[in-house]
Amino acid sequence: MNRLAQETSPYLLQHADNPVAWFPWGEDALTLARSQDRPILLSIGYSACHWCHVMAHESFEDADVAAVMNRLFVNVKVDREERPDLDQIYQTAHQMLAGRHGGWPLTMFLTPDGTPFYGGTYFPKAPRFGLPGFIDLCEQIADVWHTRRGDVEAQNRDLLATLAGHSARTGGPADLDTAPIAATGNMLLGSFDRDFGGFGGAPKFPHPTDLAFLLRRGDDPLAREAALITLTRMAEGGIHDQLGGGFCRYSTDERWEIPHFEKMLYDNGPLLGLYADAWALTADELYRRVAEQTVGWLLREMTSPDGAFYSSLDADSEGEEGRYYVWDRAEVARLLTPEESALAARRWGLDGPPNFENAHWHLRVVVPMRGRSAPLAPDETVLFESARAKLFAARERRICPGRDDKILTSWNALMIEGLAHAARVFDRPDWLAAAQRALDSIRGTLWKDARLLATAKDGKAHLNAYLDDYAYLLSALLELLQAEYRQEDMEFAIRIADALLEHFEDTESGGFFFTSHDHESLIQRPKTGFDSAMPSGNGVAAVGLQRLGHLLGEVRYLEAARRTLDCFWPQMQRQAGGFSTLLTALEEALTPPAIAILRGPAAEVGEWQRRLAGRREAIVLGLSNGMSGLAAALARPESTHVNAWVCRGVTCLPPVADFEQLLGHLQPT
Incomplete structure (x- = not known):
């Protein structure tokens, strides 16, 4: 056993019996690296990550590779979901060093003070895919550290200076206007894929913040159409689990047909809210079914005994990506009646060639180009639901993908907000009760001494919470208050808002740092307004503080939101896209709701x-x-x-x- 056995992260525990002498991130590892003048090999991943598993099986479980790693480096393993601060910093550094986006697993080589001097993502054990073999790479990096120290130190100085300039700084109060809103709308519509929905080509991600931005454009029928087409095609595609509900993280193709099969809580919360909005706009029963199936998946597979929500489901089962989800024709024919089988084949593309690795079928609703799936007749609906129920029951008997059962404050907040909004729209008191129970669990477990903690598992809550934890939870509380007013929720919202201002606000330049003022000192303190796969913490904080400020007549909250907009205004002016959440704050600053x-x-x-x-x-x-x-x-x-x-x-x-x-x-x- 290495140093990971006492961690709460399921991802770190997956590596607890590796022959690699892993440390968790912390002072023990950093002190050892400094005392022995050895570089740090930092590996960042998460438990649902397919390529993280591949690299682990090839290298970290291999005694020969581990011996080289242990001889040359102090090896540190990080769960990016528990430590998004480290992930943000080192993903940014990777992009600077390599000139391209990173991903997971992220493999970075650091000096003993934590400054990165080389990095990549997945590396195979033996050379392939145009990548060096991992053992050779480790030997080369160690040689650079020992023989070219001056070059490394010079590069580090430049890197640290660039990182220091990455946090937004305001030039003072700005004259806000709607120009960035119009520019972002034009940019999104310019990249909109009219055939399949979404933006750009493969791989294709849901981007809930951009879809929400477009749905808000009530006076722009093209924006609304783009959002609804995307939501429709996603619902009919393989990114949506046609049997069990819920959405996978992204599609590997432009058609939403074959996903990367992991399911993340942070995607499904905002998507649930969007499908509720789409139904409220159109009354299309497709959107209601998607919402119901998503909540069904959430309550069936992702809810802890005390009501909080688990983090993710793995892409792999039995060592293969997608094995749990894909089908063979013979198995479908054996499980269904001939009539059910024929309808399922037409509806889900089983009468065509295999669409997964040229051997299996992954279910998606077959849709003609630029069209919608043909509606089922009433008798076909009964037959189709019977087929779906039989296949779902058969799939439940398979070996399920692994579940990351840690509780993350920020991801729970995203789901609580989406679930509470869907409960309001569809008039589902049972959904609202589930959202309130999750909130009560977070408040009881992760709110200690007027501060939030970031994560909990098996009764152990720890790690200083981040901006996203506070901002998302404030937004969730405002949604819950609209669903059903509870005085304790309003009091909690005020405490969260006050803690946000006290512990995260940049009082000199405006906006909010990602880490609190008393957080561990790292090589960078990020402050960004960009949306990623999740909404910008600064954007969500600005929206939430504005709304709470208007509700309560609290000027402090309104002024902090305005300083956030002033801080990021130059960036929003320069660059269309990436600021959809902050643009909601801008819109509501110009025209209060x-x-x-x-x-x-x-x-x-x-x-x-x-x-x-x-x-x-x-x-x-x-x-x-x-x-x-x-x-x-x-x-x-x-x-x-x-x-x-x-x-x-x-x-x-x-x-x-x-x-x-x-x-x-x-x-x-």
Whole structure:
């Protein structure tokens, strides 16, 4: 056993019996590297990562490779999901050193002080794919360290200087306008794939932040069409699990047909909210089915006994990527009646050539170019659902992919928000109860001494939380409050917002650092406004603080959000794309959203809330008679009938008792 056996990360525990003398990231490893003047071999990955498994089997489980690693380096293994701070820094450094994007596994060679001087991603044991063999590479890197120290140190000075300049710094208050919003809309529509949905070619990622940006463009039918086409084609594609629900991380092709099979909580939360929005706009039953299947997967496979949500499902099972998900024709024919088999073959492409590794079939709805799948007749629907249920039951008997069962605060927050929003839109109290239970679990386990922790497993919560943990949780709380107002949730939202300002805000330049002011000192302290696969923490923080500030009349929150926009304004002006979440904050800074406080009998308040659930352009709180302890900004007189109190920015209207009149007040100005 190496030094990983006591870790909480399932990914690190996968490597606990490697012959490599792994250390977790920490002072022990850094001190040893400094005392022995040895470079650090840093390997960053995560438990659901296919190529991480490949490199582990080829190299880290091999005694000969391990002997070379142990002789030459201090070896450090990091779970990128528990330590996104390290992953951000070293992915950025890799891009600077290699001139191309990184990925996982990330393999970096560091000086004893943690500065990287060479890196890559996957390396095979023996040379192939145009890559050097890992043993040879290790020997070469060690030789460079010992014989060309001056070159390494000179490169490090340049790298550290460049990293230091990477955090955004404001030039002062900005004259904000809508130009970046228009530029981003044009950029997205210019790269939109009209045939298959999404943006650009293969590989193709969902990009929920960009889809949400387009759906918000209510006055632009092309933007709305692009978002809906993408959501439709994803729902019909193989990236969506046609049997069990949930979405895989990305598609390897431009058609959404063959995914990289891992399923991540952080994708499925925002996508769930988007499919709820798509249904609210169109009433298309496809979107309802996708939402129901996604929640079914979440509650069946990803929910812990105390209600919080697990992190991910592996791409591999039985040592093969996708093995759990793909089919052979003979197996399908054996499980289904001839009528079911014929319909399934037509619907899912089983009557065509194999689409996975030229040997198996991965299910997706067959769609003609520029079209939609033909709707099923009522009798076909019954037959098709019978076939789906039989195949799902048979698949459940297979060896399941591994599950990463750690609890991550930020990823849970993304799912809580998506689930709470879907609960509002589809009027599903059971979904809302699941979202509230998850929130209560996070609050009980990961909120300690007025600070958040980043991760928990088997009752052990640890690691200083990051910007995303606070920002995403604030956003989730605002969504939960609109679904059902609980005073403890409002109090928690205020505590989260205050902690965000106290521990993360850059009071000199505006915006928020990714790590807290008392975090471990690293070679860089990131501060970025870009969306990645997940929304920008700065963007989510700005939106959440603005909305909470308007709700409570709290100027501190509004001013912090404005300083964040000022900080990133020069970047948003220079570059269209990548700032969709910050652009939501910009839009709401220029035109504050309508806020409606509903007060009256609980039944009437609830009915108005249900009728307003799909309206993202407004913030609606339902405060039924009898609620007490409300903040002064929320306290409205009780009434025998429902009244709506509408404010926008600093302008408030007289109470409204007519629902149609309320709708007029909520329209964007």
